[in-house]
Amino acid sequence: MSLFDRIKSVFTGEEEQQEENKVEQQELSTYEEGLEKSRKSFTRRFKEMMANFRYEDEEFFEELEDLLIESDVGFEATMEISDKMRYEAKVENIRTVEDAERVLVRTMIEMYEETNPNYIEFNKNPKGLTVLLFVGVNGVGKTTTIAKLAHQLIEEGNSVMLAAGDTFRAGAIQQLEVWGDRVGAEVVSTEQGGDPSAVVFDALKQAEEKKIDYLLVDTAGRLQNKKNLMDELAKMNRVIEREIPDAPHETLLVLDATTGQNALNQAKQFQEVTNITGIALTKMDGTAKGGIVFAIGKELNIPVKFVGLGESMNDLHEFSSEKFAYGLFKDLVS
Ligand SMILES: Nc1nc2c(ncn2[C@@H]2O[C@H](COP(=O)(O)OP(=O)(O)O)[C@@H](O)[C@H]2O)c(=O)[nH]1
Ligand SMILES: [Mg+2]
Incomplete structure (x- = not known):
């Protein structure tokens, strides 16, 4: 059919x-x-x-x-x-x-x-810790998306740990800690300005020791300094790979749907600095221009894996092209 x-x-x-x-x-x-x-x-x-x-x-x-x-x-x-x-x-x-x-x-x-075949599931480590890395520019919804996904995974019975790899922006660590408290996930962090790779290293060690199922890693996506960003992400990836050869199991790029063409440009730039395996498209509830999913489908070769449809813990959804099309075209097809 x-x-x-x-x-x-x-x-x-x-x-x-x-x-x-x-x-x-x-x-x-x-x-x-x-x-x-x-x-x-x-x-x-x-x-x-x-x-x-x-x-x-x-x-x-x-x-x-x-x-x-x-x-x-x-x-x-x-x-x-x-x-x-x-x-x-x-x-x-x-x-x-x-x-x-x-x-x-x-x-x-x-x-x-x-x-884009309707590809929902993200890659998992069948034997142990699954590591998911979140990248994207400031304000797109990385931290919120991590919190929402953590909440979902915990509800499904998994143990989740968060790594506060955005050590750059003031308040970023505290924001993740507040979310961690709320959803019931332990947060590993360092002081502001610290080395994100060191945080990731710590988090990996603790997650393995405690037999955690999922480690979600927050990052500071500073596209302004591409060389810096590339080096930082490369270093994080090295640290992760050394610990778990197949990890990170996904590198999810978070894009803000309300930014339109800009989101596409961000995606192209992030693709140049790291291997993006999926997109989390946030704030779909906040835009009247739902077509962005089609542009992503046509111009980037990356599956949309999650959509954000609101600000609360329960507002992250696995992307379904059928349901999406239903939400968008319901009044035309019926
Ligand atoms: N309406 C709406 N707001 C969102 C969504 N996802 C994130 N936000 C809001 O976007 C703002 C920035 O989010 P944050 O996670 O701090 O972005 P970060 O800088 O990428 O970590 C916050 O006010 C969030 O509540 C969404 O799906 N819908
Ligand atoms: Mg953040």
Whole structure:
């Protein structure tokens, strides 16, 4: 079944196993709520545009391109989508407003799925300690995302330790300690200005001694000084690898969805300094331009593994392209 059909079945409520679906339904409404701003803005503008829809009208396709660009879908993805729409109109698959809506949603979803299989699980160490490194510029939501994930992992019955590797920014260590208290994870730290690699080294030793399941490492992502950042991350990676050869099991880049094209630029720069294995896209609840996921899918070869849909402990979700598409296009497909 294609992704589009699966979403359709969600919309039309064809699912059978009621109990199991309760959790699924809950997750769906979380996406629905989290993406409300984006959905409302996209749907309203799309409907406005469609009010004077004429399939043979080039102006329509140009307006569509503007709408997609303004929704952060990104240039490459926008062009691919509008070309596909033009083609479908030419071969007469689009005649009515409903046709146009259906083809648009299907095109966007299939384009995403083609380049990004729905990859949720992150790499784990089957034998012991799993190390996850979090990178990203100041303010994107690294520390909050670490806290949210720690909370999730602890709820699932794992033991979690946090390493305060952002020794640069004032208050960063305390912020992580407060979160650690709140979610019930021990925090390993040093004084402000200390060597982050030394913190990581300490944390690794303690985590192994205490047979911890997950070590989440916070960092100070100072892109301003790329050489410095590269050296710092390389050193951390060396320390980690020496202890556990397969680690870090993931290096997650945290991106703030409200920063649009900037987020893409950050991703490209971080890819130059370290091996990014996944993205945590935060603040999706705070943007009315939900298209950023499509731009990431098209322009970066990195799977989105988590989305942040709010500020509280429970607002981090494993990324699901189906649920995401549902949250974004619900009002167009139904
Ligand atoms: N609305 C919303 N706010 C978020 C989300 N994730 C993080 N934030 C907020 O973003 C701000 C910066 O987060 P922080 O974790 O300190 O960023 P860091 O500098 O990268 O560690 C905080 O006020 C967080 O509450 C999210 O998914 N949604
Ligand atoms: Mg931080």
